[in-house]
Amino acid sequence: MGFEGIGASVRRREDLRFLSGRGTYTDDINRPNQTYAVILRSPHAHARIRAIDTTRARAAPGVLAVFTGADMAADKVGGLPCGWQVKNKDGSPMAEPPHPVLAVGKVRHVGDPVAVVIAETKAEARDAAERITIEWEVLPAAATIEAALQPGAPLVHDDVPGNVCYDWHLGDKAAVEAGFAKAHKVARLELVNNRLIPNAMEPRCAVGEYDPATGDYTLWTTSQNPHVIRLLMGAFVLNIPEHKLRVVAPDVGGGFGSKIYHYAEEAIVTWAAGKLKRPVKWTADRTESFMSDAHGRDHVTHAELALDEHGRFLALRVRTLANMGAYLSTFAPCVPTYLYATLLAGVYTTPAIYAEVKAVFTNTVPVDAYRGAGRPEATFLLERLVDIAALEMGMDRVEIRRRNFIPKDAFPYQTPVALQYDSGDYHRTLDEALQASGWHTFEQRRAEAARRGKLRGIGISTYIEACGIAPSAVVGSLGARAGLYEVANIRVNPTGSITVFTGTHSHGQGHETTFAQLIADRFGVPMSQVEIVHGDTAKVPFGMGTYGSRSLAVGGSAIVKASDKIIAKAKRIAAHLLEASVDDIEFKDGMFRVAGTDRAKSFAEVSLAAYVPHNYPIEELEPGLEETAFYDPKNFTFPAGCHICEVEIDPETGEVEVVNFTAVDDVGRVINPMIVEGQVQGGVAQGIGQALLETCVYDDAGQLLSGSMMDYTMPRADDLPDIRVGTAVTMCTHNPLGVKGCGEVGAIGAPPAVIGAVVDALRDWGVRHIDMPATPQKIWRIIEAGRQRRAAE
Template sequence: MGFEGIGAAVKRREDLRFLSGRGNYTDDINRPGQVYAVILRSPHPHARIRGIDTAAAKAAPGVHAVFTGEDLAADKVGGLPCGWQVKNKDGSPMAEPPHPVLAIGKVRHVGDPVAVVIADTKAQARDAAEKITVDYEVLKAAPTVESALKPGAPLVHDEVAGNICYDWHLGDREATEAAFARAHKVARLELVNNRLIPNAMEPRAAVAEYDPMSGEYTLYTTSQNPHVIRLLMGAFVLNIPEHRLRVVAPDVGGGFGSKIYHYAEEAIVTWASAKVGRPVKWTAERSESFVSDAHGRDHVTVAEMALDPDGKFLGLRVRTVANMGAYLSTFAPCVPTYLYATLLAGVYTTPAIYAEVKAVFTNSVPVDAYRGAGRPEATFLLERLVDICALEMGMDRVEIRRRNFIPASAFPYQTPVALQYDSGDYHASLDAALKAADWAEFEARRAAAKARGKLRGIGISTYIEACGIAPSAVVGSLGARAGLYEVANIRVNPTGSITVFTGTHSHGQGHETTFAQLIADRFGVPMSQVEIVHGDTAKIPFGMGTYGSRSLAVGGSAMIKAADKIIAKGKRIAAHLLEADVADIEFKDGKFQVAGTDRAKTLAEISLAAYVPHNYPIDELEPGLEETAFYDPKNFTFPGGCHIAEVEIDPETGATQVVNFTAVDDVGRVINPMIVEGQVQGGVVQGIGQALLETCVYDEDGQLLSGSMMDYTMPRADDVPNITVGHSITLCTHNPLGVKGCGEVGAIGAPPAVIGAVVDALKEYGVRHIDMPATPQKVWSIINANRPRMAAE
């Protein structure tokens, strides 16, 4: 056996079943006697429901039942809850209108669920759904923040004045205004962070079963956090006692944030399974996912930076309007506030920052966290603005960053926007990235490209993010309606094999490998002796799932705490068996040994003694070798780094090709370098997708124009360059592993680097900024609009 512990590039052991088609995804689950649900969704972005005629659908072949919002209301089914409350500037609570499971009285976006048909087959349910007649009174829609904020705009919710969910702020306004008053120059940027539609490999699905004998419900669902779904759905929607509701999230094929939330379909099939007395299954069609899965991003921002004569940042002023969509998704309010504005310091020493965020309801799909959640929006704004600052000051883009970096000697560093960074070395990651990207020789490559008729540009992004969402008491004071700790239960079995029950959940990150490495390293056993169990509320203790790159920093830390309890108990057992003092027992490489001697007991010998306690300190210790630990983080973790993108543009077509990409990240201690590299590369691809290809577009009437893969462009293999991944490591100082998180860094650092490169390639055309996505049409239009001017010059 080769080395498998911390730092080893061990192949993912879960990949065998995934690549051989033996995964157990939600759609693979079929229960005896199951029936199928198809949901009728609104074709209108805004309309009153004057009546629903379901008679023809109920009479259709194979149909068991047809339900509407009125049926659920009659059964006292509650609305979908929001998990975070944000307060307005004056301290008043945000507007929090009801979010019915099935629409009642009004539909508010294309795709709003109106009715559900339950039938023997999916085809029969689909045919019957087409027989439902809904009498809609079509209303004028406000699908964008601009349209929703116009005087006299239609109200998405009649009770929410001006469509304003909240008007929030953070920072020191007076100090920021004073900084601008003494500024040598002010750099200003208006930008849009484009709305994205998540497209995980596996569409969402749910299978629910009710047992009338026990009164118990089981829900199989594509979720990143099954315990949270059980809590929200049981307590707030269906009023099911938690001990009678089991939620299982089996293999999940990608999430990227979109599978964190409690969705209507989970409640619909669970409730319906009891009503029809049969298991009920729903699987989204891909086109359905476009109008039912929470979207991401969608900010409109004006940002200004005050600078002194030397290019030092004096103050940052930000005004953002954030689209919430038609309803508040589970964690939506915190994304443009506590996950966004708190990161506006970035890696810089800006002494004064003031941010205002206005959240707006619109007639569009709800918006929530998407890979990075607020941090990509903050980084894109800040890094693009820093490039504008360099232009205003006539400085090099790298130099202005160096001049304003937080020095490595300044940690822990208190930012002016609440967060305190514990560690980092931004100069080191910048230097490593510049070297790896061969920045110094770029102008020669630009000249060579020009000789071939191409426009070449290079862009840079020096970013930071916050991961491992931090102390429950802190986030509770900021509006979180849940704790953000994690839990691990470790059971050393009688023969020394180890089972780990974790409250985190994997949706493709390789947890079964990384966590097994962690435990194997701690206990000195082969990985083959370690089993990782997650995703089933009937098996695991209450945990908070996976998002925000929290699994290792929070979940892994809970495992270390539980492992330490196991080892401490093992030492006491070993001391008894070896007739030694506990203080003399050392544990290393799977053995409990009396220090300075060859007397030792293996972990398996200790565990067998714990379960067969014939010779055991029974007066001091309970039998068994199993421990549980909770870990509530002391702070966020703060991964950071430097990303550099190099692009070539064909001026005849406007097509942009990313020809080189370099990512040097500080993710803290690396447990498995191969998995970290895969996570970084995957995130970079999503970042390239946002920068160049992806955008969600509604027309002025609220119809989704990018509602299928024909109209929403995802990155493909030939859109992606070779990605060079490197590391510049500083350890997190407040968790036992020293880890920071790697799952989101690519999606955070890549977009501003790519757009910076596009702008650099187009600088001879007078371009200072271009909003994402920089599509061929957009780029070609810029080039052609400026050709006459350039010819005249």
């Protein structure tokens, strides 16, 4: 056994099963007597359902049942709930139209579920679904934000005038106006933050089961947070009390946010299993994923930054239109508000900020959090604006950032947009990234590339993000309908092995390894003595799940808190066994020792005594060694860092190649450097994907044109460079581990660095900004327009 504690790149324990084909993903689960559901979805973006005829489908071979929205309504099935209520500027609540599980009366996006067929085999269900006939009255669609806000636009929800979900603001408008009044220069930017489709490699899947003997329901589902699904589906949709509903999220093949939400299909299979008294399985085809998984981003923004004559930021004004899609997904309303506008200070001392956000319903798939969620949008806007400000001021891009950084002795730092940063050293991550990327020798590489006929550019972003959204009381006051703590239950078994039940969920993050390292470190036991259990509401007391890079900062802290309780109790047992005062007991390297003596008991001996309490302080202490802790953070954590990207553009085709990428991040204390690097690399890949490749395209009728991997550009191995990752940490000051989070930094930091590099490469063509993705065609058009301009001159 090598060093396994905090700071060791322990190889992952989960890998053996994944590498040998023995993982258990939801679609690998087959229950006895299982049936298969296929969902008939709307081919129209917006249409009234005049009539549905399921007669022929019901008569098809193998078919057990066909259900529509009317059947669910008759059974009093509720709509899919939204977990966050944002308020309008005037204090009134947002528009929150119903979201039926199966459409009732009207469909609102291509892919909206209309009916479900349940049959003995999937093929039979699919065959039968084609035999359902629907009489449609096709309505004009509002497929984009702009279209939805036109006067007289089609109404996505008849009772939501103007398609506006909410009109919200944050910040001090008057202070911002004062800042602009004294500005030396103003940098302005209009941008689109492109809509993305998450595309975790595992398509969503759900298996529902009902036990008529006990009345118990079980749902296996591809979820990042099974307890949240149990709460939402049980309480709001199906009216099943928690104690009669078990939700299991087994191995999950990636989520990136898209598997946080409670989806219609989970309710459908659970409800149908009860109706049929047989298990019901639904597995998405990828084509279905494209039109039913929540999408991400999709903002249109106008921003202005006021600067003084030294290039110091005086004030920032932002107006954003955010697409909600057709319905409010579970956390959708908070993404362009509390996860976005609150980040607009970035790493800078901008004294006054005012943001207005209008959320808009459209006839598209619901939009919700996708890796980074709000923070990539804030960072992209801010970092692009800072680059433009540098241009306006004739300043170096690095210098203007340095001049406006929050200094490292200014923490805790209160921003003008509600957040209080606890720690950071932005100059240090910047310096290390400049060094590692060879920023200062870039011009040589640019010249060398030019000799090869390539346009080379370099871009930089100095970002901040907020993870582990908290505390519960504060988010509650901002409209969250849930607490945002995390739960850990630690069960020390009689022989001293340890089972940890965590409310977080691992779907690629390696918690089974990292959390076991924490325990090994805390208790001085080998990792082989530690088991991490997650993803099952029947085993884990409660949990809020994994998203927003919260698992270690919040879930890990809960584990530490529960560990402390265990150690406190074990010390009392040890004191009894060692006939010493509890104050004299030290716990180190797995041994309880009477301070200053060689009298000691091992952790295993103390554990055994707890379960075989023959010699035990039974009068003052219960037997057993098991503790539960709920950890509600005092604040967010604030990872930050610097990403630097170099690209080369082929001026004849417009193709962009990312040739260098360097990330130096402050993610707080690093438990497993190997896993942290992997998380950053994966995030950067998604960031490069957003910047150069990926975009969701609807036509005016609301048809999804990028509806498969044939048209939605997923980053492939040869699209991406080696991704160099370094860390330069400061400790989080308010959680016991000092950790901040690393899951999203890549997706947040990378896009502006990439686009900055593209713009820099095209500097001779008069470009100030390019919207994402910077596709070859877009770049060719810029160069071509420039060539024609030059020819005309």
